Amino acid sequence: MAETPRDIEQLIDLMARLPGLGPRSARRAVLMLLKKRGAVMAPLARVMAEVAETARDCQVCGNIGAAEICEICRDDRRATGEICVVEDVADLWALERGRAFKGRYHILGGTLSALDAVGPDDLRIPQLVARVREEATREVILALNATVDGQTTAHYIADALEETGVQVTSLAQGVPIGGELDYLDDGTIGAALKARRKF
Secondary structure, three states, X not given: OOOOOHHHHHXXXXXXOOOOOOHHHHHHHHHXXXXXXXXXXXXXXXXXXXXXXXXXXXXXXXXXXXXXXXXXXXXXXXXXXXXXXXXXXXXXXXHHHHOOOOOEEEEOOOOOEOOOOEOHHHOOHHHHHHHXXXXXXXXXXXXXXXXXXXXXXXXXXXXXXXXXXXXXXXXXXXXXXXXXXXXXXXXXXXXXXXXXXXX
16 A cells, blocks of 8 residues: 655644544545645645735734734724624634624633643733723623533633723523524523523
């Protein structure tokens, strides 16, 4: 059996580090790229090199863009006094896809985790408290995942912001649109009952 060239093996190893790709799927992806070197691989390599050179973390919110301050933070129309706090950039992008939120964001860079030794200073919590004090912030919306670490982080942030007097809210949790009760887990049903509103 012929050995795979070292540089191609290195490419497979690097691809296998991507979320959702294991060694076998990375190997298949690399083989497809090699078959379509001119149409896919070369343009992909060019764009990846360009993005690696130009991508910047926004100094205000932590979003990824091509400038020191991202488009959302530069947009005066989004200065609504609302800051939506999310764990990472993927969460910001998901909220932006829905086009329901018109304010600004703050990306924490993760959640508090005793197991992983992630404390408040490892996240962008101090920067959030400073922003709330400096900007005319009326409300901080905690849009964190409904996990133990997410909820622990939410409680920590609420406590840290208490002395600022800002209103702290969280996303509603419960039954999704089109969801059937029989298919939902107990935690989701419990959250839906607690978050009930007038019909």
